[in-house]
Amino acid sequence: MTTAAGHTNQELIERARRVTAAEKYDIGTRFPAIYRRAEGSWMTDVEGNRSLDVTAASGALLLGNCHPLVSAAITDYIQDYGTVFASTLSLPRIELAERLCERFPAGEKVVFGKSGSEATTMAIRLARAATGRELILTSGFHGWHDWHQSYLQIGYDAGSGVACFGYNKTAFKRLVAEFADEIAGVFVTPEPAWFDAAYYRELSEFCAQHGVLFMLDEVITSMRYGPNGVNGTGEVPADIITMSKGMANGHSLSAVLGKAEVIDAYDDAGIGGTYTREVPPMAAALAVQDFLADGTEHERCQRMGKLLMDGMRDILASVGIPAWVGGPAMMFDVVVPSEALSWDIYRAAFDHGAYFEDSGTQMVTAAFGEAEVDHALTAFEKGARKVAATTDFEVSEIGFDRKAQFAAEAFGGALEDDDRVLKSIEETVRQIAERTPGISPRPLPACG
Known part of the structure; x- marks a missing residue:
């Protein structure tokens, strides 16, 4: 102690x-x-x-610390049932998956992890395994793992096979139209203060027209944009969504939810992990779902x-x-x-x-x-x-330039098609076209 x-x-x-x-x-x-x-x-x-x-x-936190329903759910489960089992399947896992599929329109099947960064990494592994393609297009922050270190600028990272388009629709449409047959998925973190639901619907529809998976990183927004996240509350179709923060009210749990045909690539994606079977956080998440049920x-x-x-x-x-x-x-x-x-x-x-x-x-x-x-x-x-x-202020109002600076520094947003952005788009297209694909869409089987 x-x-x-x-x-x-x-x-x-x-x-x-x-x-x-x-x-x-x-x-x-x-x-x-x-x-x-x-x-x-x-x-x-x-x-x-x-x-x-x-x-x-x-x-x-969604409900706050020491919430009685969550505390009771966890302590009761540990005392009456246990903490982690030899099997990866448990009753809370099955029940929670069912509840999430009911809550989110994208939900057909769900797999679980421990953190938002883990969930987003699982999502791109699933997309690659399901499609047999390598290229990922992305915007926004998806965590701290190696595949996602260059999210603040438009460009292509040959080491990870990931191209960032910075929420810029010109870049997005150019890259999807040109490389659709090579794209495993488009993965976007909603920034709802900056882009409305219509923006994400437009991205989703464009991906559908070109046969490309559309994925929403709702690690934060799934429980905060509204009761059903951007996917449900915002009516934005998605093939995959990731979620974590608030889901188990501060306890370590994340989920990847989406079309069964993508989630069923779980084995081919080589995903595993001992602590994905820990059950008290799932009991906590079920308590959160109960608390939020009536809206x-x-x-x-x-x-x-x-x-x-x-x-x-x-x-x-x-x-x-x-x-x-x-x-x-x-x-x-x-x-x-x-x-x-x-x-x-x-x-x-x-x-x-x-x-x-x-x-x-x-x-x-x-x-x-x-x-x-x-x-x-x-x-x-x-x-x-x-x-x-x-403090003396040099400006009387927050104009476009300051908003653009904030967006660029906070989440890599490129809010206008200036010369720098247009040059970055052309360079990204060139790098992708000339790349030698090296990311395996189907890694070795997982264990543990």
């Missing part, structure tokens, strides 16, 4: 720095606190300070998110900080004149008890009520007023 008695946040950060922490990922991009407990959307650090989590633990919680969360979103927009306007605020109420973006200014505002708000996502994407949980929204807005206003009083 760990203890933090008598230790300050800074002392423990230094202790972590010596033995485990990455300087940028764990320290430089986080606010200075070591948390020892969380309940609902409130966190308590080792010094006894309470903060409201406005990030939903980077989207992992009232999603409606309430969206109301709370809209109150927060509108309040933040109004506060920034009242203190004179130029801003653009948009997106679905449960996962909206806030864009201010610079990334540095964004950090300063949220760092100042942290001192008043609210932990916002400094990159700008804020998320609520079912543990949010009006009191939580009021607390978040109070802290945000204090932080914004402090920063506004000491």
Whole structure:
């Protein structure tokens, strides 16, 4: 058992720095606190300070920490049944797969993993094995694995067989039309603050016309865009969707869901893993499905998110900080004149008890009520007023150039067909046309 008695946040950060922490990922991009407990959307650090989590633990929490239904489901399952079995099949796995297929229009069959990055990697393996093709077209962030290191720019990576089109429709249509017979799938992470459902429907329809699989990375949006994700709520047809965050309310679980003919390539894709059979997270996910079943919680969360979103927009306007605020109420973006200014505002708000996502994407949980929204807005206003009083702004509004910069830096979005983008498209086409395919669509069989 760990203890933090008598230790300050800074002392423990230094202790972590010596033995485990990455300087940028764990320290430089986080606010200075070591948390020892969380309940609902409130966190308590080792010094006894309470903060409201406005990030939903980077989207992992949907209902909030220590939710009684989820806690009961996990503890009951461990006590009464066990943790992990020799067989890869269990009753919770079967029941959860059935529930997800009922919830999402794309669902015919489901396979499970442990993280979003694992699910997206499984998805491209499945697409390649099902089609016998190698080339993957993609936009957006799909995790930290090697196949996906160049997502911030239009181009082709010969090492992974992946070409990024940066959400640019000119690039997308050119690449699909030219290489349709070689494309295993088009894989897009929805950025709903930037592209509406009609955009994704257009991509899906174009893929269908050219006989190409269309895949949605709904690791975050599956439970936050709406009750049925972009696939269902947005009515965007997809052959494959991936999901994870919020699915088991913070417990490690992910899924790849889609057409049976693609999921049935599971063996040929060489996918395996011992901990894909761990059952308590599946019990947690079933509890989440029960809690969301009648739709009232999603409606309430969206109301709370809209109150927060509108309040933040109004506060920034009242203190004179130029801003653009948009997106679905449960996962909206806030864009201010610079990334540095964004950090300063949220760092100042942290001192008043609210932990916002400094990159700008804020998320609520079912543990949010009006009191939580009021607390978040109070802290945000204090932080914004402090920063506004000491900062000069060179712009009076957030124009296209700043939005384009944010999109490019956050998810590799290329929002217009400027000379640089058009040159990148031509270079990508050339690289793909001249490539020597080297990625096996059917890897060696998995074990374990």
